[in-house]
Amino acid sequence: MPGPDLPAGGDADRPALDAAALTASLTAGSSLWRAVEAVEAIGSTNAELVTRAAAGEPEGLVLVAEHQQAGRGRLDRTWTSPPRAGVTVSLLLRPDVPAARRAWLSLLTGVALAESVSAAAGVRTSLKWPNDLLAPDGTKLAGILAESSGSAVVVGVGLNVSTRREELPDTGTSLALVAGGPVDRTEVLLAFLRAFERRYRRWTEVLGDPVSSGLAQDYLAWCSTVGSTVTVTMPDGSTLDGLAEAVDWDGRLVVRTPAGVLELASGDVRHVRRSVREG
DSSP states (O other), X not given: OOOTTSOTTHHHHSOOOOHHHHHHHHHTTOSSOOXXXXXXXXXOHHHHHHHXXXXXXXXXXXXXXXXXXXXXXXXXXXXXXXXXXXXXXXXXXXXXXXXXXXXXXXXXXXXXXXXXXXXXXXXXXXXXXXXXXXXXXXXXXEEEEEEEETTEEEEEEEEESSOOGGGSOTTBOOHHHHHTSOOOHHHHHHHHHHHHHHHHHHHHHTTTOTTTTSHHHHXXXXXXXXXXXXXXXXXXXOEEEEEEEEEOTTSOEEEEETTEEEEEOGGGOSEEEEOGGGO
């Protein structure tokens, strides 16, 4: 019998992840990943790894939750998903790169996620700066949150996989809905972690240089924000309109407005949306 937290359909509809099998598959030949830990329920995978990073936990730990009860997004927004319906995962990293380059970790994560979703689920996506993975119709498939803890950075991903329409907000969707059929969470998770490792190793080898690592070019190829007219909502609620022209060396969005050119870090803004007239 399914547990009380499981949706209708239970295990047959949303099978559990196998941490031992994931660890064996992922760590074979890996120079980054040490282990995959899976928990049935947790407040926040990011919060747990931030605590463990502060206690000296080394790089390379992956923590995945079947159900996250107090998930957080950027600016302390909440991220919720039914049990076993998505990929809720956090990564503990200690990148040896200049502090200013760390902002690229969220963008690197987005590229790895877009690549893996395309390969494993056959779903073409785009990236909205700084931290969202979008379906072709612009609805949200995933969010990304990077948090620093001393020399460590914890990167969290929440990806909707088998979430049903009635379980989603109007602005959200899932891989199963977009693909029109079941999607294997294990396959998507492994594809993402392998893609992430390849990009992370290349990026850290060149001290976080987004150009020589190829990250900047690949990010722009996936990004639907750059080249669009956008409306930026600031933390105080004020808005400005402009053309998103580029992402700079430090991962900031470069927006040309009537008042001049602004370079916006993710912490500088509340929302960045394509202007209504662009769709």
